[in-house]
Amino acid sequence: MTLKYGIAASVAATLLATTAIADIKVGFIGSLSSDTGLSTLRGAEMAIEELNAAGGVMGEQITLVTADTGEDVTEGVKAYEYLAETEEVDFVISGSIDDVSLGWLPRMQEFQIPTLDTWTSYIGIIDQVIEEPDLMAPYFMNIASDEALATLYINFGADVLKAKMGWESVVILAEDTAFGEAITGLVTEALGPVAGIETKEIITYDIGTVDFAPLFSKAQASGADFIYQVSSVNSQVISSQYVKLQVPMAMTGVNVSALGMEYWEDTGGAGGGISTLSPIPSVGFELDPVSAKFVADYQAKYTSRPVMPHFNGFNAYHGLKQAMAAAEEAGGFGDVKAWNAAMLKQDLKLEKDGKLWLRYGFWQHGEVEEVTGRTYPQNARFDLTAPYDDAQPSMVVIQWKEDGTVGVVYPFEYANTEFEVPSWVK
Amino acid sequence: MPGLAQTLFITASGAGMNLRPHHFILWALFIAGMLLMPELVGRGTLRTMVFACYLAIFAISWDILSGRTGYISFGHPFLVGIGAYTTAILTRRYGFPVEASIPIAVLVTMFGGLIVLLPALRIKGSYFALVTLAVMELMYQLVPVVRPDLTGGTRGISRLPALTRGAENGYYLAVCLMLAVALFAWLLMRTRLGTALWAIGQNEESVRGSGLSTTRLKSFAFLVSAAIAGLGGAFYAHYLGTITPRAFFDINVLFQIIVAVLIGGAGTILGPIIGAFFMVFLLEWLRPFLPGQERFFVYGAIALLIYMYQPKGIMAIIESGITRLRGART
Numbered sequence: 012m013t014l015k016y017g018i019a020a021s022v023a024a025t026l027l028a029t030t031a032i033a034d035i036k037v038g039f040i041g042s043l044s045s046d047t048g049l050s051t052l053r054g055a056e057m058a059i060e061e062l063n064a065a066g067g068v069m070g071e072q073i074t075l076v077t078a079d080t081g082e083d084v085t086e087g088v089k090a091y092e093y094l095a096e097t098e099e100v101d102f103v104i105s106g107s108i109d110d111v112s113l114g115w116l117p118r119m120q121e122f123q124i125p126t127l128d129t130w131t132s133y134i135g136i137i138d139q140v141i142e143e144p145d146l147m148a149p150y151f152m153n154i155a156s157d158e159a160l161a162t163l164y165i166n167f168g169a170d171v172l173k174a175k176m177g178w179e180s181v182v183i184l185a186e187d188t189a190f191g192e193a194i195t196g197l198v199t200e201a202l203g204p205v206a207g208i209e210t211k212e213i214i215t216y217d218i219g220t221v222d223f224a225p226l227f228s229k230a231q232a233s234g235a236d237f238i239y240q241v242s243s244v245n246s247q248v249i250s251s252q253y254v255k256l257q258v259p260m261a262m263t264g265v266n267v268s269a270l271g272m273e274y275w276e277d278t279g280g281a282g283g284g285i286s287t288l289s290p291i292p293s294v295g296f297e298l299d300p301v302s303a304k305f306v307a308d309y310q311a312k313y314t315s316r317p318v319m320p321h322f323n324g325f326n327a328y329h330g331l332k333q334a335m336a337a338a339e340e341a342g343g344f345g346d347v348k349a350w351n352a353a354m355l356k357q358d359l360k361l362e363k364d365g366k367l368w369l370r371y372g373f374w375q376h377g378e379v380e381e382v383t384g385r386t387y388p389q390n391a392r393f394d395l396t397a398p399y400d401d402a403q404p405s406m407v408v409i410q411w412k413e414d415g416t417v418g419v420v421y422p423f424e425y426a427n428t429e430f431e432v433p434s435w436v437k
Numbered sequence: 438m439p440g441l442a443q444t445l446f447i448t449a450s451g452a453g454m455n456l457r458p459h460h461f462i463l464w465a466l467f468i469a470g471m472l473l474m475p476e477l478v479g480r481g482t483l484r485t486m487v488f489a490c491y492l493a494i495f496a497i498s499w500d501i502l503s504g505r506t507g508y509i510s511f512g513h514p515f516l517v518g519i520g521a522y523t524t525a526i527l528t529r530r531y532g533f534p535v536e537a538s539i540p541i542a543v544l545v546t547m548f549g550g551l552i553v554l555l556p557a558l559r560i561k562g563s564y565f566a567l568v569t570l571a572v573m574e575l576m577y578q579l580v581p582v583v584r585p586d587l588t589g590g591t592r593g594i595s596r597l598p599a600l601t602r603g604a605e606n607g608y609y610l611a612v613c614l615m616l617a618v619a620l621f622a623w624l625l626m627r628t629r630l631g632t633a634l635w636a637i638g639q640n641e642e643s644v645r646g647s648g649l650s651t652t653r654l655k656s657f658a659f660l661v662s663a664a665i666a667g668l669g670g671a672f673y674a675h676y677l678g679t680i681t682p683r684a685f686f687d688i689n690v691l692f693q694i695i696v697a698v699l700i701g702g703a704g705t706i707l708g709p710i711i712g713a714f715f716m717v718f719l720l721e722w723l724r725p726f727l728p729g730q731e732r733f734f735v736y737g738a739i740a741l742l743i744y745m746y747q748p749k750g751i752m753a754i755i756e757s758g759i760t761r762l763r764g765a766r767t
Contacts, residue, residue, distance in 0.1 A: 089485075133592065
């Protein structure tokens with residue numbers, strides 16, 4: 012009997028202690044088995060540790076619970092419901108990919124839980140913010156939306172691919188995903204007209220493709236000057252085969268696997284010459300002191316992959332702190348409108364060598380971005396015009412060299428290496 | 438040779454259904470128990486039950502065709518997807534009210550399935566399974582590229598009108614739909630038609646030899662199965678609020694449906710329901726302890742053990758348990 016009472020008392024004491032300190036609950040939603048998901052999760056973990064060490068928020072400690080999506084749309088809906096109904100979290104931080112975010116978005120609208128998306132960049136969600144501001148008040152996206160990413164990428168096409176390399180036609184090699192479709196649309200509709208690059212052919216492939224040789228042959232047969240790849244799933248396969256087959260035409264585009272430091276190892280060293288668009292901060296991107304400290308702390312804490320957080324890890328780290336600061340100003344997360352107003356005011360400016368380097372702020376409602384001529388309420392602030400003195404550019408282009416190093420090639424203000432074609436391409 | 442209409446007429450009159458008072462009592466208890474759930478469990482559990490209810494509907498639908506006749510369909514998500522996409526397109530692109538879009542979705546599913554899959558019923562065994570699998574895969578590939586202005590491409594269609602809001606309302610809607618489907622399927626399977634479908638699964642040649650048209654019977658089973666899949670898919674789409682090709686035409690959706698039936702017990706009504714609830718709840722219960730993909734391995738191992746112990750599923754385990762209890766009493 013004594014043992015039973017002892018166990019019961021211990022359990023009760025533990026529960027009470029947990030309840031006493033776990034007053035603000037943050038829910039992570041995303042894949043626990045991908046570098047992308049882990050980047051967001053770890054960024055959030057580090058921010059929470061720092062906030063708790065500094066006394067918490069509003070005198071309360073923060074705890075984190077996770078809900079794995081497995082990058083599956085339906086699992087994403089279940090995960091959000093689990094966080095909302097079972098865990099009853101106060102705030103959700105997401106490292107979900109596009110269609111998974113679209114899957115749980117109706118649940119966020121229903122539960123009205125403040126939510127920060129650190130990876131999804133779909134402009135359609137920002138359009139929903141514009142059309143239904145009240146319903147979308149809990150939602151913030153602290154990555155530049157894909158329209159902003161593409162707009163600057165078009166400049167890369169004009170300034171580098173066309174002006175410097177002299178390329179005039181492209182063949183698109185895109186995976187059959189939502190991401191692939193969106194980027195292909197933007198490239199065909201904008202790259203051509205603005206940069207003066209003709210799209211010769213669009214080749215769509217299944218994400219399970221293991222042999223790209225026939226696709227590369229088809230791309231060569233199109234007669235285009237270069238290949239534009241769009242790959243977010245198993246991206247190391249297409250790039251390593253491109254290198255191993257020594258495809259005799261240049262290839263650039265979007266390759267998600269090349270966004271992480273593991274890329275070189277994942278491709279067995281066969282990744283040289285691949286360039287990709289990347290949100291900021293990317294691999295090869297010079298860091299300001301605050302971001303550099305974050306990376307150093309991250310690498311001291313985590314030894315497994317990803318050894319360097321992807322951009323969304325930075326977004327989660329700074330974004331979670333901003334969400335908590337907004338909650339402090341709004342008196343908690345309960346009053347979504349008050350939290351929304353406070354979150355919109357969050358503005359973190361990070362400098363490097365006296366120059367504005369990174370800015371974690373948000374576009375306001377009604378505020379028009381000059382280049383695109385549209386609004387981006389509750390979306391991460393970005394700058395599309397050199398010298399980028401209002402915020403960082405929406406993206407950079409990075410390139411892996413044949414010796415395994417990586418650097419930024421565009422925009423020129425942030426570049427630390429030059430864009431070049433692989434040695435086997437004449 | 439008695440025709441399908443004659444068979445239906447005979448069974449519709451109630452002859453041969455062998456209904457007993459205890460059937461009604463058991464159904465009443467089951468329905469009452471399910472309807473009382475919101476009083477007994479939390480909202481989080483109710484949300485899980487909603488998914489279980491929809492999976493049960495899809496599983497019952499699959500079982501009517503495959504569990505009874507033995508024609509294993511790998512294309513069922515195709516039917517569910519047609520129902521979902523039809524109501525989504527009608528409501529979001531053309532402004533149809535859901536009262537109209539859902540019945541239309543059911544009809545379109547029956548018609549679409551009839552055109553695409555019915556010819557496959559003339560082939561047997563693994564060939565039938567492969568053809569249906571090919572149809573589903575084809576749909577997965579086509580939806581994103583054919584008329585993306587309608588289907589929304591790979592990002593699907595968002596902001597579908599919600600039929601209800603909140604865990605309780607969502608649960609009542611889903612459970613009522615599941616109970617209606619289950620009761621209908623149970624009554625259908627107690628008719629001579631149901632017996633004939635079961636007989637096809639046992640020995641199709643014998644059924645044909647007895648003078649029944651197996652093609653018509655299979656067509657009937659297929660149409661009923663498609664109607665239920667389309668109905669479930671349409672309601673499910675409005676529950677989710679967003680539909681994407683990956684959420685409907687993915688091979689995992691197919692596995693979930695088939696595993697629910699096999700674990701619960703094929704060829705029964707309660708089996709697919711038990712299997713669906715078992716699967717969905719097991720995964721959700723494991724979530725706090727195994728938040729990552731490891732829970733799928735544990736769940737797979739448990740499912741495999743059950744299947745190895747009793748290939749006829751949980752229903753057979755329950756039935757043998759009841760038989761033993763009765764034997765012990767006597």
